[in-house]
Amino acid sequence: LKAIPRAGEEVEVSPEIVALLVLIGGAVAAVVFTIVVVVAVDPSDANAR
Amino acid sequence: MSSLDKQERPREGIYSSSRLERTITVVAIAIASFGLGYLFFTQLWWKVPPEFGCRQDFTKGGLCFFIQEEVDIANDPNKLLKADIVGSNPGPEVYVPIGLATRANGTFIETVVQPNIRWFGYMIWGTEAWIFLSLCLGFLSRLGALAAIGIGTQLMIGLSNAPSEWEWGYIQIVLLAIVLFGIAPGRYFGLDRLLRPRFKALSERGSRVGRLLLLFT
Numbered sequence: 009l010k011a012i013p014r015a016g017e018e019v020e021v022s023p024e025i026v027a028l029l030v031l032i033g034g035a036v037a038a039v040v041f042t043i044v045v046v047v048a049v050d051p052s053d054a055n056a057r
Numbered sequence: 058m059s060s061l062d063k064q065e066r067p068r069e070g071i072y073s074s075s076r077l078e079r080t081i082t083v084v085a086i087a088i089a090s091f092g093l094g095y096l097f098f099t100q101l102w103w104k105v106p107p108e109f110g111c112r113q114d115f116t117k118g119g120l121c122f123f124i125q126e127e128v129d130i131a132n133d134p135n136k137l138l139k140a141d142i143v144g145s146n147p148g149p150e151v152y153v154p155i156g157l158a159t160r161a162n163g164t165f166i167e168t169v170v171q172p173n174i175r176w177f178g179y180m181i182w183g184t185e186a187w188i189f190l191s192l193c194l195g196f197l198s199r200l201g202a203l204a205a206i207g208i209g210t211q212l213m214i215g216l217s218n219a220p221s222e223w224e225w226g227y228i229q230i231v232l233l234a235i236v237l238f239g240i241a242p243g244r245y246f247g248l249d250r251l252l253r254p255r256f257k258a259l260s261e262r263g264s265r266v267g268r269l270l271l272l273f274t
Contacts, residue, residue: 026106
């Protein structure tokens with residue numbers, strides 16, 4: 009039988025899962041950064057000044 | 058300049074005029090970029106933090122094994138780009154001596170990396186993770202390729218003369234990274250296609266951050 013962690017007991021997450029979450033987080037951050045730049049900056053303003 | 062000259066002047070990024078040529082160019086660049094990015098992805102998993110695959114108090118195994126190997130061979134008469142032209146003559150006739158570089162690399166590892174491997178490992182892992190994300194998403198891809206040149210060159214100097222290693226494995230990583238640095242693959246298929254015109258706009262408005270980010274794409 010699998011031991012079910014009790015309330016307050018620490019659940020260990022494997023380093024591989026943490027690494028995968030870091031990579032997914034990085035990819036999401038890159039996409040969000042791009043969306044923010046696309047929304048915030050108008051490229052047609054390039055020669056405005 | 059006539060209007061015809063203006064029309065024929067190559068645009069930034071994709072120069073070819075026919076759709077087929079453009080498609081071939083973009084697909085080839087995307088394959089190369091994904092390929093090198095995926096190479097670094099595959100190498101993330103045997104040196105996962107926080108142990109980096111190391112055992113016995115960070116002295117053996119995983120990342121610690123390879124950095125020790127770089128130290129062990131640092132003082133050998135190391136050579137690069139070896140060509141064995143005369144088969145009867147032992148050793149290569151044409152090569153580039155890199156003994157000075159391997160000794161400097163070995164000293165740096167012994168004095169800086171090994172004593173601080175607990176946080177240096179994060180830096181190595183993080184840089185390789187960054188290369189994977191950058192080259193596969195086409196995100197600040199020139200910066201990603203620059204990081205690949207740096208890591209690839211360090212590996213080439215440190216490990217290409219190690220037993221059972223093939224020097225061209227490392228040299229090819231560096232060469233491909235140099236090509237991708239020159240091309241900046243994100244301009245063809247990735248997020249940089251969206252970012253670059255906007256960074257350019259920021260740069261032309263006098264933004265230093267925009268100018269810096271433009272260099273990275």
